[in-house]
Amino acid sequence: MDASDLLRGALLQISESDSVRSAVVKAPMSRAVVARYVAGETVPEAVGSAAELQTTHRMTTIDHLGEDVTDRAQAEHTRDVYVALLDALAEQDLAADGRAEVSVKLSAVGQAIPGDGDAMALEHAREICAAAQRLGTTVTIDMEDHTTTDRTLEAVRALRADFPWVGAVLQSYLHRTEADCRDLAHEGSRIRLCKGAYKEPESVAYQDGTDVDLSYVRCLKVLMAGQGYPMVATHDPRLVEIGSALAKHHDRSADSYEFQMLYGVRDLEQKRIADRGHQMRVYLPFGEDWYGYLVRRLAERPANVRFFLRSLATRG
Secondary structure, eight states: OOHHHHHHHHHHHHTTOHHHHHHHHHOTTHHHHHHHHSOOSSHHHHHHHHHHHHTTTOEEEEEEOOOOOOOHHHHHHHHHHHHHHHHHHHHTTOSGGGSEEEEEOGGGGTTTSTTTHHHHHHHHHHHHHHHHHHHTOOEEEOOOSGGGHHHHHHHHHHHHTTOTTOEEEEETTBTTHHHHHHHHOSTTOEEEEEOOOSOOOTTTBOOSHHHHHHHHHHHHHHHHHSSSEEEEEOOOHHHHHHHHHHHHHTTOOGGGOEEEEETTSSHHHHHHHHHTTOOEEEEEEESSOOHHHHHHHHHHOHHHHHHHHHHHHHHO
16 A cells, blocks of 8 residues: 555545544635635535536536534435425526536435435435426435445435436446446446545555546446446546546447536646546536535645645645
8 A cells, every 4th residue: 555545544534533633624724725626615606607608618516515414304404405406407598408517425314314215315316306307407426425325326326216316426436337337238227437535445445546437448348338327536647538538439429428527626637637528517516515525626636735735835
């Protein structure tokens, strides 16, 4: 395991620390830095960012930050925020044809609530999907840590019975993911492939960055050869080029797959990909609960850490 992998593990450990969370959230310089990676705290701010991105031919998938909700009222509130967000996108003519969609973590809409959490999350996700369908856009169900993978994919299958366009997320750092890709690479299936951003044990996940990358390529080969709609979520230039080459090898049209990157990361590269005629979608998070999201993003790539530290030095 190299230094980058050790740094990633340390950051993921930090993401779970309440004391570090409190210190970072309260730090005066944090808000200014977070503004680069998080599109505000309110629905109007998120909609404004989505509109700005569309002027450069970039689509969006918008995530209302928050997870592991254990209160029913908070889960219902999150559902209501998503419905209000979808309505606001439609009012600005941003949602049509899936140009702006939403990403939903099931733990944010009730999955983590003891007892009937899975049923509650599924019902809330159905209501969000119904709103999206009414407005002509789509929903992607985010993946979280490995303990919820089977339950999340089960919910996706249930949602697709009524909303066949619902997207799923698979993480290449999990040993199981290549097999999951084979199961899900069927016609109409929208799959976002990412590397993974949670601290996972060696028994279920690759720990070495090179192994994660190799798994990503194997999974991407399966998805590009399949009948579904691959969503290539990576900032790695090598993987972007491999994705483009695989799409060309399989004679995929430009509208049969897309690239995805995070808001605030490699902005010029995002524009370059869009300018080359590829579909480029930006993962656009908003909301007050930004800490866990930000630290996991830093853990994904050492370059993100260096950029964040430079931001602290220049803005603090």
